[in-house]
Amino acid sequence: MYETLITKKGQELLAKALSTNTQVALKEIRFSDYAGSINENMNVLASIKHTQDITSNMQDTNNANTIVIETLIPANIGGFYIETLGVYTTKGELFALAKINSTYKPLLSENLATDLHIKLYLQVGNASNVVLNIDESVVLASREYVNAELLLIKDEFKKSQGLQDNKISALENNKAEKLQVFTRDEINIKLNTKADKTTTYTKAEVDKSQETQNAKSLIETLNLKTMIDNLKLEVTNLKNAMDMHLGGGLA
Incomplete structure (x- = not known):
């Protein structure tokens, strides 16, 4: 891109907006294969090939009096050359013109x-006097915008994940505080107490018991x-x- 300008109509709209504390609403960019020169007296851009709603506008971070306007022509639209762009208001007024390198x-x-x-x-003199008017149903996002949004989402996810990890740690610490902890001496006391309740036999007693069982068997x-x-x-x-009874009977 090598040339942009605000048309006479655009300048009038900006002056009126400044004096009445209102705003100029921009809506769309029209793409033309018009190869001639442009000037601020133009009210109409000829040979329009495509019209695309503006997807975003913002104030330039390096210049408070400059606005940045963006749009995107999707891959399924084409078959034409682009030489000149026209920026239009919501009322169909030619607000600005731009010449670009011939692009197919x-x-x-x-x-x-x-x-x-x-x-x-x-x-534009005062960026606050220019606003964006878009149709939310036909907004197209640039790759740069999507990547920026994805980075924001990732950052938010990391933050939420960090909060979740902190919450889990807090719950684990709280659970640990509720667990009953014993010293080694306390454990030994408990083991000895349990042992006191268990009948214990010596080897001699076991052997004697075995001998008794063997004797019984x-x-x-x-x-x-x-x-x-x-x-x-x-x-x-x-x-x-x-045998004796049978023998006596036979005799």
Whole structure:
């Protein structure tokens, strides 16, 4: 971009806004392939190829009397050359003009599609007398704007994450304060107290108990063997008695 100017109409609007403490509302930028020179007496820009709503305007950080106006032509719009830009008010008045290097805006079908970001710097005397009027439903954001917003979101996330971490730490500290802590001596006392409630046997007592159990098992085994022997004896006696009875009958 190499030339920008405020038209006579734009200057009149600014003067009126300054004297009446009002504002000039800018709405859109019109793109033209008009290749001729521009001057402040122009009221109309010929050969308009595309009209795009302004996406943002702001005061230049380096110059209080300069406003920065931005817009974006999306990738799906194109197929024309751009030579001249016209900045228009909400009432369709030509407020400013700009000449740029001849630029071709391609279409998607031409395999050269790209967004075209436009940024204009206008000297307006008092930046507070110029406002932006946009249609929220058709606002397009530049990559620079999106990246800046993403950085802000990341910063906010980091801050919130930091607050969350601090909150978790506070909760953990609060929980730790509520935990009952014992010294080593206190733990030993508790262990000894528990041990006092538990029956403890010496090795000799355990061995004696085992011997007792073995003796009981041996007695039970001997008793069982005696019962079996007695049964065998009864069976033998019964068999002998039957043999004698049968033998006497046959004789």
